[in-house]
Amino acid sequence: MPNLFRIFKPSRGQLILASLLAVAFYTFLAVQRTGTISAPFSRREPSAAPGKTSNRGRDQVSADANSANGKKLTDGGPPLAITKREISSPRSDSFAPSHPQNPEESRAADGESSGDFRKRDDAFNDPVPHTTDDLQAMEDFIVAQVPQALASTVAIRAYYIQGSGVIVTEDGFVLTAAHVAVKVGQKLDIILADKRQVAGETIYVDHSRDVAVVQLDEAGPWPASPLADRLKLEPGVWCLATGHSGGYSEERPAVVRLGRLIDVEDDYLESDCPLVGGDSGGPLFDMHGRVIGIHSRIGPTVNRNFHAPVIQYQKRWEEIVHADQPQPADAAASAPPQTESSPAPTPALKKPRALLGLFAEDIVHGCRVTEVLAHQPADKGGVLLDDVILKVDQTAILGFNHLRDLIGQKEPGEKVILTIQRDDRLIEEEIVLGSLETSS
Amino acid sequence: MNGKRRTLAFGLIGGIALALAAPLAAANENTLDPNHTKNGAVIRYLFTDAALDACQSTVRILGDGDEIALGVVVDARGRIITKASELRGKIVCRFKDGRDLPARVLAEYKPYDLALLQVDASKLTPVKWSQEDDPPVGRWAVTPGLHGAPIAVGIISVPRRSIPVEKAVLGVSILDTQLGPLVKQVIEDSGADKAGLKSGDRIQTVAGKRIYSSTHLVEVVRGYEPGTPVKVAYERENNEVEVEVILGAPIPALLHPGSNDDQIARELSRRRADFPAVLQHDAVLQPENCGGPLIDVKGNVIGLNIARAGRTGCYAIPAGEMPGIIAELKKSSQAKVSAGVAE
Numbered sequence: 001m002p003n004l005f006r007i008f009k010p011s012r013g014q015l016i017l018a019s020l021l022a023v024a025f026y027t028f029l030a031v032q033r034t035g036t037i038s039a040p041f042s043r044r045e046p047s048a049a050p051g052k053t054s055n056r057g058r059d060q061v062s063a064d065a066n067s068a069n070g071k072k073l074t075d076g077g078p079p080l081a082i083t084k085r086e087i088s089s090p091r092s093d094s095f096a097p098s099h100p101q102n103p104e105e106s107r108a109a110d111g112e113s114s115g116d117f118r119k120r121d122d123a124f125n126d127p128v129p130h131t132t133d134d135l136q137a138m139e140d141f142i143v144a145q146v147p148q149a150l151a152s153t154v155a156i157r158a159y160y161i162q163g164s165g166v167i168v169t170e171d172g173f174v175l176t177a178a179h180v181a182v183k184v185g186q187k188l189d190i191i192l193a194d195k196r197q198v199a200g201e202t203i204y205v206d207h208s209r210d211v212a213v214v215q216l217d218e219a220g221p222w223p224a225s226p227l228a229d230r231l232k233l234e235p236g237v238w239c240l241a242t243g244h245s246g247g248y249s250e251e252r253p254a255v256v257r258l259g260r261l262i263d264v265e266d267d268y269l270e271s272d273c274p275l276v277g278g279d280s281g282g283p284l285f286d287m288h289g290r291v292i293g294i295h296s297r298i299g300p301t302v303n304r305n306f307h308a309p310v311i312q313y314q315k316r317w318e319e320i321v322h323a324d325q326p327q328p329a330d331a332a333a334s335a336p337p338q339t340e341s342s343p344a345p346t347p348a349l350k351k352p353r354a355l356l357g358l359f360a361e362d363i364v365h366g367c368r369v370t371e372v373l374a375h376q377p378a379d380k381g382g383v384l385l386d387d388v389i390l391k392v393d394q395t396a397i398l399g400f401n402h403l404r405d406l407i408g409q410k411e412p413g414e415k416v417i418l419t420i421q422r423d424d425r426l427i428e429e430e431i432v433l434g435s436l437e438t439s440s
Numbered sequence: 441m442n443g444k445r446r447t448l449a450f451g452l453i454g455g456i457a458l459a460l461a462a463p464l465a466a467a468n469e470n471t472l473d474p475n476h477t478k479n480g481a482v483i484r485y486l487f488t489d490a491a492l493d494a495c496q497s498t499v500r501i502l503g504d505g506d507e508i509a510l511g512v513v514v515d516a517r518g519r520i521i522t523k524a525s526e527l528r529g530k531i532v533c534r535f536k537d538g539r540d541l542p543a544r545v546l547a548e549y550k551p552y553d554l555a556l557l558q559v560d561a562s563k564l565t566p567v568k569w570s571q572e573d574d575p576p577v578g579r580w581a582v583t584p585g586l587h588g589a590p591i592a593v594g595i596i597s598v599p600r601r602s603i604p605v606e607k608a609v610l611g612v613s614i615l616d617t618q619l620g621p622l623v624k625q626v627i628e629d630s631g632a633d634k635a636g637l638k639s640g641d642r643i644q645t646v647a648g649k650r651i652y653s654s655t656h657l658v659e660v661v662r663g664y665e666p667g668t669p670v671k672v673a674y675e676r677e678n679n680e681v682e683v684e685v686i687l688g689a690p691i692p693a694l695l696h697p698g699s700n701d702d703q704i705a706r707e708l709s710r711r712r713a714d715f716p717a718v719l720q721h722d723a724v725l726q727p728e729n730c731g732g733p734l735i736d737v738k739g740n741v742i743g744l745n746i747a748r749a750g751r752t753g754c755y756a757i758p759a760g761e762m763p764g765i766i767a768e769l770k771k772s773s774q775a776k777v778s779a780g781v782a783e
Contacts, residue, residue, distance in 0.1 A: 127473075128482050132489060135580060135737050142595060143578035150577075235472035245752050251601050256577050257722040257752065258595045262472045272477045274722055274752040302724050302751055303479060424655070425616045428624065 124238045124287050142240065145289045146256055149240055151223035153282060155191040155248035156180050156200075156214065161365075162247035164254065164282030165190070165214060166291055167224045172216030175227075175310065176281030177294055178205045181212030182398050183362065188214055191248055193223070207402070209267060210296040211308045212281075225283065227310050228290040233269065237261045241273035243282025243295055254282070259303075268306050269293045275305040354410040354433040358383060362399035366390045366421070381431035384422065391419035407433065479724065484589040490739045491584035495536060497567035497741075498586055498732050501557075502540070504529030510585075510732025511557065512744060513564045514766050521766065523731035523746060524548045524555035525667065525711040533559050536586045546773035549765055552757055553711050553746060556769040567733055569759040570740040574600050574719060580737040581721035581756070583729060583745055590735075594723030597753055601720075606713035608664045608687035610646070610672070612637060614654035620644075621654055623674070635672065635685040642675040661687060667710050689713065712747040718755035719743055725754045 123134035124141070156163045156176055163180030167173070174190060181188065181202040190200045204213040216222060241257045259273030271284065275295050284293035284307045293307030357376025360367035369387045372379050383389075389397055392406045393416055410416060412435035420427050475482045501509040501522050511522035511533060520533055520543065531543045541559040548555045575581070575596050583592045611630020615622045623641040626633045643651050647670040651657045664670060666689040673682045689712060709727040721734065725748045734743040734756040743756030757765070 128476050129486060132486070132737065135486060135490075139578065139580050139595075139737055143576050146576070146578045235470065236476065246750065252598055255597045255720065255722075255752065256595065257597055258578075259478050260472055260476070262477065263470065270471075272472075272479070274724060276751040279752075298751075303477065426613075426654070427615060 127236060138238070141287060142258060145240060145285065145287070148223075148225060148289050149242050149256065149283070149285050150254055151193050152225035153193060153242040153244075153254040155244040155254075156281060157189045157191065157248060158182070158187065161188070162244070162278050163280045164243035164278065164295070166242075166283035166294075167216075167222045168227055168291060170221040170224050172200075172218065172220050172222050174200060174214040174216060175283070175291065175294055176212050176214055177296055177308065178207045178210045178212045179296075179396075179398065180281035181205055181214055190214065190216060193253060195250065207398070209308050211294055211310070225285065226290050228286055228292040233261060233264045233292060233309070233311070235261050235264060237292075238287050239271055239273060239292065240285045240287075241271070241275065241279070241282065241295065242285070243275070243279030245276045245278050247278040255279075262304065264309075267309070268296070269309050270299065270304060270306055272303040273305060274302050353435065354407050354412045354414065355435055356403075356407050356416075356431065356433060360389060360400045360403065362401075363388065366397045367400045367403055377431050377434045381418070381429045383418065383420065383429060383431070386422075388421040389418055390421055390426075392416055394419070479593055481589065484591075484593050487580075487582045487590050487593060487737070488588055490582060490735060490737055491590045493739050494567070494584045494733045494735045494741055495586055496565040498536070498584055500534040500586055501527070501543075501731065502532040502534060503527060505532075507728045509727075510729055510745070512567045512731075512733050514556075515566050516562060516564050518559040518561040518564060519546070519770075520557040520559065521554050521731075521744070521769065522557060523709070523711075524550075524553050526709070526727060526731065527555055531557065533557065534586070535561075535564075547769045547776060549769050549772070551714075551716055552761075552765055553715070554744075554757075554765060554769065556766075556773055567741055569762045570736075570742050572740065572742075572759075574758050574760065575736055575742050579742075581719075581723060581742065582735050582737070583723055583725060584733060584735060585729075591729050592723035592725050594721045594754075596719055597722045598720035600717050600758055602717055603713050603715045603749075603755065606666050606689040607662045608666045608668060609689065610637075610657070610661050610685060611688050612643075614643070614657060616653050621651055621657055631686040631688045632672075635683040637672070637674065637683070637685070638676070640676070644673040644675055644680060646670060646672050666713065686710075707748065708750065709747040712749040712755070715746065715755060715757070717758060717761055718746065719758050720749070720753045720755055722753050724748075730754070 123129040123138045126134075129135055129138060152167045154165045154167060154174060156165045156174075161180060161182065163176060165174040165176035165180065168175050182205070184202055184205055186202040188200045188202065190198045192198065199217040200214045201217070202212055203215050206212065238258070238260050241259065242254045245255045257273045257275075259271045261269055261271050263270040269284065269292065271293075273284065275298055279295045282295045283291045284295065286292050291310055293309050295305070296308045297306040299305050355376065356378050357373040358369050358378040359371040360369045366388050369378075369383060369385055369389065372383055372385060389403060391397060392403060395406060397403050397406075407416070410433055412433055414433050416431055416433060418429045418431060420429060473482075474480055477483070497513040499511040499513060499520055499522075500507060501511045501520075503526075506529075508528065509522045509526045511520040513519070514521050518541075524545075527545065531545070532540050533543045534540050539561075541561055543557040543559045546556045546558050577596050577599055579596045581594050581596050582590045583594075585591045609630070611627040611632035612623045613625045613627075615624040619642060621643045623632075623637055623639055623643065625639055626637050643657065645651060646657060646660050647664070649660050651660065661670075664687050666687050668687050669684045670687060671682055672685045673680060675681075689708070707726055709730055719734075719742070725745060727748050730745045730747055732745055733741045734745050736742050740759075742759050744759075744762060745754055745756050747755045749755050
């Protein structure tokens, strides 16, 4: 090493040049690499073009539902419009912001080989953009999408709940997170981008995936964003997140954030869009303005957050929304189709089941104890009649069934900490769980 | 000639060395290469050209040797503005060319939490504030450092708005007991945490007022703004201790039941509210990287980063506000000089 430096004696300028070259070379390699090995954006044409049949004009949702059965989720075409890109994306003023709002048009572009729309989103389809022109083109695309994304993003409120959601049909179906919509029949206040407040009701909840559907009480047409159809989502897809970070504020519209998908799994998407409380239930859009996910959880760092994929959810969309007739009550009654595809985390029956020893009724922010079984764990731990159970081991309780589920995942003998509201005080009780099998 | 060839040879060796390292460093094929995330090295590198001009007018502010903020050169004769509430200790400005120059505070402008500094230098490159209207939501919003690739890349998230005063918190959750309010949990990195409060401490007084319950505590603390130091007396193992706690801002609601509070509230600016007008962008800036310029993809300086406001965003003072603010700062510094206050 000393010899090397004696030969070259690099000056500051040389070092800077060297590092610049290195980074450029690295970038080049990274592009090569991702293009060939990890292939986040493989350049093959959509071979079978599954879902191509969906072409039902503006009825986006039913089109989505129709094409949702089958294998499209695994063997669909590339994520967005893919083509061999030119060295620098020519900027064209004929680009119209209506593109992202018109999924049919963008879908049509997917299969064919040209179109000004495609050139514009080239930069999104490469592993990384290449030039300042690419960045500028991306920006134009993002800015054009924002109005539609914001128009369909809503705030959802009920008592202590502060969440977000997205309108996905003109007749007023709103997708949100299960932990925002709480339970079927829950009444919610929905606040639109134009500050209109509308009543809504939860008609479907899937806590295992953290997605839910809320129906607006008034007939539309509402400003809706389409659900993503037959997308093969892969790490690297650019996305926009909207939501009412920290809760709704009249002075501030929903907050828009940019990111990329980091990880794509069957039951979650991970992105680097920064999220915070209040964003829950809000939409994650692809660069065509289509909803690909619903904000669910924050991750270990600011730039790692989790979304429920809506693709999972499309399988059930028809059952929920187009069930016989969109009579919300009926839909609710026939709604629980959790059976077919969700391996619900029910505890195995063989092992001894944990027992808390109380009954409770659902109230909006937890459950109120209606009966404490004498000499059972809850009783021994000091739980009283009319206590409101808010949390189990820091997990907020959505109702008695939720409490039972959580306890069901524990072992007899395990300790749990209940957060309880008693009168106006918050208290915590540690309770050693008993066993259902040996209690009676 | 010879020198040039050496430069090239050295560059190539460097390039090859990194090229060899690249495949090793590459991420798991099933997840996105960390260098390719929105704030990854490769994406930030693409904004290097855009940041070139703004870098010339950016300075690093040190307080007692620690990086505490960035600053912006506002005239050629050594005047720099930066975020006032982060300033502490002996202030030094570090320039792009490596010079470290001691600085003194000429004036402060409270509404925007800005300070005007003076260093002994001339021929500095003053910043050129964008003359354009506020950028629309979705525009790139990039935070340059002193050199090379910018510190952070994001987009404009919320158009211009004012940020009201925040209510202060101590940073504890309280269990009401018959013996008075008991600290149940101390939120990591909160004022209470930094002052040494621990779970189990019995709160006696806050700011000299006897505290009877959790509700009462909230009432008392809310009378202050975040950033205010207050005396807190507590009892631990039969000893009464008094400490000074710097009040913080409330922690936003959790995204999902079961997430930890302490994942959220870290690394926010001390003062992050009560601004007349800000743009919000979604870059994740450390507090010590606030105080410098915010640029767009063309390199226009569209604002000055004034606070990391929350987990998801930063505030920037819109460029259009800056000339007026700087005029105010200069005016009050002159007033001080003529009154014999400065120096």
